Amino acid sequence: MITLNEHIVSQLEDRIRFVDYCIGVFPQLMTKNAVKKAIKRKELLINGVEATTGYWMNNGDVVKLIDLETRLPKPFQLAVPIVYEDDFLVIVNKPSGISVSGNLHKTLENALVGKVKLSTELDAFKWAKPVHRLDLATSGLVLFSKTATTHRRMAKQFENREVEKEYHAILMGALPNEKGVIQQVINEQDAMTFYEQLKTIPSLRSKQLSLVCLSPKTGRTHQLRIHSAQNSCPIVGDKMYGDDKNTLLHKGLFLVSTRIKFSHPMTNEKIDVSIPIPHKFMALLEREERRWKKFNSSET
Numbered sequence: 001m002i003t004l005n006e007h008i009v010s011q012l013e014d015r016i017r018f019v020d021y022c023i024g025v026f027p028q029l030m031t032k033n034a035v036k037k038a039i040k041r042k043e044l045l046i047n048g049v050e051a052t053t054g055y056w057m058n059n060g061d062v063v064k065l066i067d068l069e070t071r072l073p074k075p076f077q078l079a080v081p082i083v084y085e086d087d088f089l090v091i092v093n094k095p096s097g098i099s100v101s102g103n104l105h106k107t108l109e110n111a112l113v114g115k116v117k118l119s120t121e122l123d124a125f126k127w128a129k130p131v132h133r134l135d136l137a138t139s140g141l142v143l144f145s146k147t148a149t150t151h152r153r154m155a156k157q158f159e160n161r162e163v164e165k166e167y168h169a170i171l172m173g174a175l176p177n178e179k180g181v182i183q184q185v186i187n188e189q190d191a192m193t194f195y196e197q198l199k200t201i202p203s204l205r206s207k208q209l210s211l212v213c214l215s216p217k218t219g220r221t222h223q224l225r226i227h228s229a230q231n232s233c234p235i236v237g238d239k240m241y242g243d244d245k246n247t248l249l250h251k252g253l254f255l256v257s258t259r260i261k262f263s264h265p266m267t268n269e270k271i272d273v274s275i276p277i278p279h280k281f282m283a284l285l286e287r288e289e290r291r292w293k294k295f296n297s298s299e300t
Contacts, residue, residue: 005122009061018046018063019053026065026123034152043068065123072127076110084273087119088150088266089143090128091273096139096252100130108142119146132158135222137237140167140257141275153265158219166259167214167224168198168277170284172206172246173233182227192217193227201285202292206246209236209288211281224255236284254281 005026022035022044029035036053038044044051045064078098084091094100094108101109109130116128128144131154145151157163175197182193194215203209210233214224225241228234234242237253259274 005065007063009057009059009063012057012059016057017053018044018051018055018057021057022051022063025063029065038065041068067126073110073113074105075113076106078106078108078111080108080111080115082116083141083275084271085117087121088147088264089131089145089154090116091141091143091260093275094134094139094142094257096137099136100133100142109144112144116144116146121147121149123148125151131155132163134257135225135253135255137253138167138255138257139252139278141165141260141273142257143260143262150265154262157262157265161217161219162262164259164261165216165257166274167216168256168258168281169212169214169224169228170236170254170281171210171212171228171233172203172208172236172242174200174208174210175212175231175233182231184227184230186220186223186226189220190218191220191223191227193224199285201289203288204292204295205288209285211277211285248284251280251284254284256281 007025019032019035019039022029023032024030029038035044039051039053042050043066045066046055047062051063080095081093082090083093090112092108092112098111099107101107109127113127118124118126124147125145128146129151131143131145131151134140134142143154145154175195179196182195184191194217196213197210198213199211201209216223220226222240225235225238229238229241234246235253235255237247237251239247256278258277259272261270261272263269264271
């Protein structure tokens with residue numbers, strides 16, 4: 001286990017149970033509910049023993065907040081571009097084909113071990129931990145937290161839909177309008193995606209290809225991939241929701257997280273981070289347009 005923080009009880013005058021005393025003792029446990037959850041997860045110790053809600057506090061008691069991760073993950077050797085970093089969080093550009101985290105060695109989380117500067121805060125993690133995730137096949141911006149407080153506050157922003165995200169994708173076909181909103185249920189849950197069609201070209205493979213900007217307002221699993229396919233415009237390279245003509249050998253999924261906007265969890269500063277559209281996107285459009293023109297000129 002890893003000790004994140006430690007507190008020694010002193011100048012205790014009135015009798016108080018642990019669940020009430022611990023509120024606000026550590027920056028990530030500011031409410032009674034948060035304390036109860038930490039107790040349930042066995043993340044709080046009193047004098048080296050797992051804490052219970054009803055324990056009566058005494059002067060000299062040592063309270064520890066622990067991380068049950070017993071050791072650092074084994075680093076995975078992978079070059080990952082760091083787009084933004086400070087003492088509280090880091091934003092990286094995930095390559096496609098790699099999981100953000102999980103019970104695997106080859107994950108983005110393990111790839112960042114030893115590459116990210118650790119926080120100097122009291123509640124610092126021993127390694128950066130993801131606040132949200134992208135699909136295995138999706139590339140682009142992923143936010144990691146360096147401290148427990150950062151993680152909790154950013155998770156709340158995601159939960160409250162206060163984080164704005166933009167993606168770019170290439171679709172097989174064209175959506176009905178230049179701009180619009182897709183509101184179609186996914187797994188019996190409401191789902192909403194705003195879109196803007198940036199460029200549409202003729203294509204021999206699929207009649208049309210479209211470069212689009214997608215902004216999800218809900219966070220359903222595979223939302224952008226499903227919404228695109230529901231409108232007869234699956235994302236190029238989507239083996240799950242497309243068809244055999246939808247994939248290109250060794251090119252992967254043409255979906256990338258290109259922008260993320262949020263309020264900094266500690267300073268409240270507006271953070272707006274973006275990356276360019278990958279080269280393979282524009283290269284595909286240019287190549288398909290050339291092929292179409294060449295074919296039609298030979299026909300005439």
